[in-house]
Amino acid sequence: MKTIHSIQNPTVKQLVQLRDKSRERKKTGSFLIEGKREISLAIKGEYELETILFYPELFSIDQLNNLTNQQINTIEISKEVYQKLAYRDTTEGVLAVAKSKLNTLSDLKFQSESPLILVAEAPEKPGNIGAILRTADAANVDAVIIANPKTDLYNPNIIRSSVGCVFTNNIANGTTDEIIDFLKSQNIQIYCAALQASVNYHTQDFKKPSAVVVGSEATGLSDIWLENSSQNIIIPMQGEIDSMNVSVAAGILIFEAKRQRGFL
Structure with a gap:
């Protein structure tokens, strides 16, 4: 399993852009989801997840395994990285990158x-x-x-x-x-x-x-x-x-x- 501990990591910088910039979401066709409930609803809505990121102090491996049985790229992140990526004040310790739908x-x-x-x-x-x-x-x-x-x-x-x-x-x-x-x-x-x-x-x-x-x-x-x-x-x-x-x-x-x- 890949781990990221630095907020200077290129993946982290890319995810911040994905969170904050509409043009980045449109260019990549991907977006960031934060929170267990939201990720669960995205899975139920048949959204394709590309990556799951979790901070193990807040979201355990067991919780991660219960969240989805799909084979998805998983990254363990540090507290600093999680705080950099998290958008909400409440903390759940898990985020995901998903593919957008065309919604036509x-x-x-x-x-x-x-x-x-x-x-x-x-x-x-x-x-x-x-x-x-x-x-x-x-x-x-x-x-x-x-x-x-x-x-x-x-x-x-x-x-x-x-x-x-x-x-x-x-x-x-x-x-x-x-x-x-x-x-x-x-x-x-x-x-x-x-x-x-x-x-x-x-x-x-x-x-x-x-x-x-x-x-x-x-x-x-x-x-x-x-x-x-x-x-x-x-x-x-x-x-x-x-x-x-x-x-x-x-x-x-x-x-x-x-x-x-x-x-x-």
Whole structure:
């Protein structure tokens, strides 16, 4: 088993770049995962692991053997190296390098004949994306689609804030035009969360194939979504403002759809 004790090791420097730089993740097609739960979910989500790194004072050989039965390149690292690579304040002592998925629309496969899809257009903050993915996992939606993404899905902040749900969801990226064409080709109704020409969300029939579309908190959805919407929907509010956090809005809308489908 290989060991690394110095933070000056070229492998360590490369892994720091992989953690911190989107362009490095795109160039290599790999990303860094931190934590036992997240690695376990990645394995369950059929991600290919390239390397596992562990600090034996925090993560034992027995734990490592229980984590996966795959033959994976394994590296024992020192405390200094682990602290250099770890992104979170909590310490579990294990990290992994995994291969990214392409996350294309053409790769989406629906298990349901009446799929329920959550679409988020250009979410700005990794924390919001992570929260949306947690909501989608909790509701067991058929897919999450990110339109015009502003960061890659394997940003460590997304992995952390999603608590690994980036690996449990059926996810795709695409441009707004591509996604609208895809939804229409699948005969999926498009419900846009918007203020204009909208009706109360609970008045709609979400039992049929449905995509719930939410936009950014700052600007909402782009005009092309509103032009192609089957129906704009709104969450009635009683306060002074007319918007809420995008992940909260997504949760309200998705769980109403689940309620109608008899899952609540």
